[in-house]
Amino acid sequence: MSSELPAVAAASPSEGAVLLRGHLHPAVLLLSLIGGLRSAAFPCLLGLVADRMFLILGGVLFLVQVGTGLVRYLTFHYVLTEDELRTREGVLHRQERRIPIDRIQDLGFESTILRRILGLTVVRVETASGQGVEAVLDSLGRGESENLREVLLRLRVRVARGVENAGVSPADGSFPPPPSAAPDPEWTIYRASPGMLLLRGLTDLRIGAVLVAAFGAYEVADRLGVLTQIRGVGATFYDWLRGFPIMLAAGMLLGLVFGVLALSVAFAAVGNLMAFHGFHLSLRADSLLCRFGLLTTRQKTLPRQRVQRVRVEQTWLRRLLGVAVARADSAGSGRGTGEEAPGGFDVVIPLAELAGIEALLPAVLPGLEQSSTQVSRASRMLVWRVFLRSCMDIAVLIAVLLPFAHEAAWFGLLLVPFAWLLGRLYWQGLAYGLWQHHVYLRWGVLGSYQVLLPTAKVQAVALMRGPLQRLLGLSELRIFVAGGPPTRIPDLAKAEAEALLAALSARATIAAADEWNERRVGFHPGPA
Amino acid sequence: MDPNDVSQPPHGAPPLVDGGEERLERRVVAYWYATDLLKSLVLAAILVIGVEFWRQSGNGPTWAPVVAWIAGGLLVLVALVVPPFAFANWRFTVDDRLLSLRFGILFLENRHVPVPRMQHVDLMRGPIERLFGLATLVVFTAGNEGSAFRVPGLSRVRAEALRDRILRARGRDVV
Numbered sequence: 001m002s003s004e005l006p007a008v009a010a011a012s013p014s015e016g017a018v019l020l021r022g023h024l025h026p027a028v029l030l031l032s033l034i035g036g037l038r039s040a041a042f043p044c045l046l047g048l049v050a051d052r053m054f055l056i057l058g059g060v061l062f063l064v065q066v067g068t069g070l071v072r073y074l075t076f077h078y079v080l081t082e083d084e085l086r087t088r089e090g091v092l093h094r095q096e097r098r099i100p101i102d103r104i105q106d107l108g109f110e111s112t113i114l115r116r117i118l119g120l121t122v123v124r125v126e127t128a129s130g131q132g133v134e135a136v137l138d139s140l141g142r143g144e145s146e147n148l149r150e151v152l153l154r155l156r157v158r159v160a161r162g163v164e165n166a167g168v169s170p171a172d173g174s175f176p177p178p179p180s181a182a183p184d185p186e187w188t189i190y191r192a193s194p195g196m197l198l199l200r201g202l203t204d205l206r207i208g209a210v211l212v213a214a215f216g217a218y219e220v221a222d223r224l225g226v227l228t229q230i231r232g233v234g235a236t237f238y239d240w241l242r243g244f245p246i247m248l249a250a251g252m253l254l255g256l257v258f259g260v261l262a263l264s265v266a267f268a269a270v271g272n273l274m275a276f277h278g279f280h281l282s283l284r285a286d287s288l289l290c291r292f293g294l295l296t297t298r299q300k301t302l303p304r305q306r307v308q309r310v311r312v313e314q315t316w317l318r319r320l321l322g323v324a325v326a327r328a329d330s331a332g333s334g335r336g337t338g339e340e341a342p343g344g345f346d347v348v349i350p351l352a353e354l355a356g357i358e359a360l361l362p363a364v365l366p367g368l369e370q371s372s373t374q375v376s377r378a379s380r381m382l383v384w385r386v387f388l389r390s391c392m393d394i395a396v397l398i399a400v401l402l403p404f405a406h407e408a409a410w411f412g413l414l415l416v417p418f419a420w421l422l423g424r425l426y427w428q429g430l431a432y433g434l435w436q437h438h439v440y441l442r443w444g445v446l447g448s449y450q451v452l453l454p455t456a457k458v459q460a461v462a463l464m465r466g467p468l469q470r471l472l473g474l475s476e477l478r479i480f481v482a483g484g485p486p487t488r489i490p491d492l493a494k495a496e497a498e499a500l501l502a503a504l505s506a507r508a509t510i511a512a513a514d515e516w517n518e519r520r521v522g523f524h525p526g527p528a
Numbered sequence: 529m530d531p532n533d534v535s536q537p538p539h540g541a542p543p544l545v546d547g548g549e550e551r552l553e554r555r556v557v558a559y560w561y562a563t564d565l566l567k568s569l570v571l572a573a574i575l576v577i578g579v580e581f582w583r584q585s586g587n588g589p590t591w592a593p594v595v596a597w598i599a600g601g602l603l604v605l606v607a608l609v610v611p612p613f614a615f616a617n618w619r620f621t622v623d624d625r626l627l628s629l630r631f632g633i634l635f636l637e638n639r640h641v642p643v644p645r646m647q648h649v650d651l652m653r654g655p656i657e658r659l660f661g662l663a664t665l666v667v668f669t670a671g672n673e674g675s676a677f678r679v680p681g682l683s684r685v686r687a688e689a690l691r692d693r694i695l696r697a698r699g700r701d702v703v
Contacts (some may be wrong), residue, residue: 063695096563101702196590348603391643431646458642458645459641459642459675460639460640460641460642460645460675460677461639461640462637462639462640463636463637463638463639464632464635464636464637464638464640465561465635465636465637466634467634467635470636476604478670480675482669482670482675501638501640502640503639504640505628505640505642508642509626509642509644509645512642512644512645513625513644515644516644516698
């Protein structure tokens with residue numbers, strides 16, 4: 001990478017000196033040609049078989065796709081200066097985007113198998129805008145994109161160092177020279193073993209989802225009366241099966257069930273192995289680097305100070321095995337609750353033993369190593385709240401079922417002990433802590449989910465109290481961060497929740513003010 | 529006199545205690561009635577008339593109009609009851625560091641937004657709001673979900689003063 005360095009060093013000290021500029025890689029044209037052929041294939045097939053009109057449609061589709069590809073190739077242009085990344089494209093509707101360097105949260109590389117053969121990479125630039133990906137450079141040559149990232153990383157480090165050492169904002173043009181010609185050393189934090197990835201696939205609960213879906217489909221089929229037809233098919237199958245000796249027939253049936261199960265497990269396992277093949281997490285100059293993928297390779301860089309929240313998740317199956325997944329949210333990467341980032345871009349550790357992950361966390365969240373790890377329990381009243389809520393649900397269920405099931409609906413009362421159990425489990429799973437620089441939260445009934453978020457990243461805090469919670473003297477605390485939905489700590493005792501609210505908003509205010517001072521005058525108070 | 533000095537509001541209004549708890553303008557109740565009640569009335573009317581027509585054409589069960597009347601009535605009743613309570617429960621505090629909001633009727637909420645965390649501050653004045661001389665202050669923090677916090681029912685002067693004061697406290701350029 002040392003060959004790229006002169007480009008940085010030679011940049012004139014004047015503000016906004018151009019460091020890099022470029023276009024899309026010419027092989028993009030080939031890509032759009034292939035895309036055009038693919039989209040035209042089906043209409044053309046139809047045209048040959050059915051109606052000639054479809055041939056015209058196919059031709060139009062092909063031309064449109066190739067045309068837009070050509071226009072994009074000819075007009076797309078990017079410039080990286082000392083303080084921003086500019087992209088421009090379009091002829092009639094010309095669009096120019098300027099992204100300040102210090103707003104770039106995350107750089108992602110993605111290259112599908114086709115792009116890899118052509119030596120191309122898609123560069124995704126994420127900012128805190130909330131839309132996630134702000135700009136997509138589709139596609140650059142592999143060397144060019146590596147170079148872009150290299151220069152960006154270096155710039156970011158330099159901006160940080162310039163502020164810390166010289167106390168002069170980099171916009172004044174007094175950049176210190178690059179500290180060394182060699183790129184910063186890269187420290188491996190975690191490397192996924194194939195065994196763990198296989199385990200990840202095997203414990204992928206989508207198998208469970210398949211079973212649930214099959215059960216649901218059976219129910220629906222029953223309602224619609226399709227079941228009689230299925231039964232007809234089943235009867236023929238049964239008759240056919242009866243031709244065999246009983247043991248053999250049972251064996252065949254079992255084999256069928258296991259076959260379907262094994263197939264879905266195998267799909268999940270292979271999918272995980274391919275998606276996260278060779279997963280490698282490393283740290284370089286305060287940026288996290290992730291590389292993974294077999295067919296579609298992905299790379300991303302995430303500056304450590306941009307990590308908004310780290311989640312350590314154990315579904316019930318993984319909890320039994322003592323393994324967990326770790327994910328990191330950056331600003332703007334937010335998706336709805338339960339949604340996964342496309343392509344596993346937010347995964348930091350695909351699967352590892354829980355103790356191992358906990359040992360690695362300080363590498364992702366600096367400052368964690370020196371803080372206490374004390375946790376508090378939620379109020380015991382929580383058990384009552386969950387119990388009462390569940391009882392209300394049960395009451396509604398019985399009321400709804402009564403006209404249909406008559407006396408049998410009262411069997412719903414058997415669920416009441418389970419409502420208590422649910423409350424107990426919920427309370428047992430819930431723990432939280434306000435540590436030196438982080439908020440810790442753990443919850444889960446069957447699975448176990450942990451969240452760690454730096455208090456300096458807190459954007460806003462809120463307390464919520466519903467009618468039932470007011471009755472029991474409980475409060476829910478919501479912590480808003482820039483990435484993803486707010487983190488909720490349900491059912492704290494009211495006084496405790498109010499103390500937390502005050503403490504968190506005070507810390508967030510101080511952190512924000514410090515950040516602001518740092519940016520403006522280069523004043524750096526040091527870690528508190 | 530410093531034109532940016534918010535502690536001395538124009539129009540001879542009494543000076544506001546800084547960082548003290550404030551309430552919304554009382555006329556916001558009238559504004560809510562004018563908008564929400566009107567909306568609920570129109571909705572209820574559509575519901576009832578629609579169901580009546582549906583019945584006239586000989587369709588639907590006999591109890592459908594009754595349900596429609598009850599639903600429409602509830603809708604209007606809620607719109608009648610909510611605004612005074614919402615007004616009574618609304619409190620907010622602004623100082624150089626923190627904006628805190630307290631509101632809600634059944635579900636009480638208490639939100640704290642650090643002033644230096646605010647990304648931008650908007651003043652919204654809809655046409656009916658303007659008739660009442662009211663404004664809504666909307667502050668945004670970074671992030672996509674629940675990142676907008678609003679304070680409705682402010683007088684225009686107070687809203688502008690609040691905005692200017694937040695902007696001043698926040699400084700000129702923050703990420």
